[in-house]
Amino acid sequence: MKYFAIVLIFGVAASKKHLDYRLALNLTVEPAKNCTDVGPFCETCSSLVACMQQGDVFTKAKIGMCSPPEKCVQGVCTEDPEPFCDGIASLPFVCSTVGIFPDPFYCNKFVLCVADSQGNMKPYLNQCDEGYGYDVATDMCSIKLVNKDCTPGIYPVPLCKEAGQSAALVKKPSVYYLCQQRQVKIDAKETTVLYPMLAECPHGETYDNYACKPKK
Secondary structure (H helix, E strand, O other): OEEOOOHHHHHOHHHOOOOEHHHHOOOOOOOOOOOOOOEEEEOOOOEEEEEEEEOOEEEEEEEEEOOOOOEEEOOEEEOOOOHHHHOOOOOOOOOOOOEEEEOOOOOOEEEEEEEOOOOOEEEEEEEOOOOEEEEOOOOEEEEEOHHHOOOOOOOOOOOOOOOOOEEEEOOEEEEEEEEEEEEEEEOOEEEEEEEEEEEEOHHHOEEEOOEEEOOO
């Protein structure tokens, strides 16, 4: 059984709250989305439209705009957090173990972590074919996406709420995340954000409470 000495490392750092990087960064504006069902629909982070259907064809009718600090989330104007509006992922993926991992932000991307001849870890970002998402349970791009888009508000890795937060991924308990602090520049200022470092237990062991444990 392997235990990870990280509780003390994060004990002091966790006393100050930091945002998950997916909420903290504000680098790009999401593109306009297409209707997938009838009713109120967020075309962008600020634009609310009504989706109407005639046969197999959807049409949009503009309802209004959300005024800051509100944003359009799931068909309403709200101040609730929304990573695609509050921050688009751009931090480089850091490999800690060999394996295949989901991109923390994008449902249709995955990262292959390999070790070179010197033992240095290198990440290789891959993207699924258009219209398909990555399934962490099978390590395949086998999830057919609705309207070729990732589902808003659902992320491959849970959002970090505090440093040291850690758990196994539900669909693959040998893979786990650990929320670490990282420095990024936002509006030319150094800012501390939380990033979910991903790793995998060896030999098919499962992760629970900061430890890799043999299968029962």
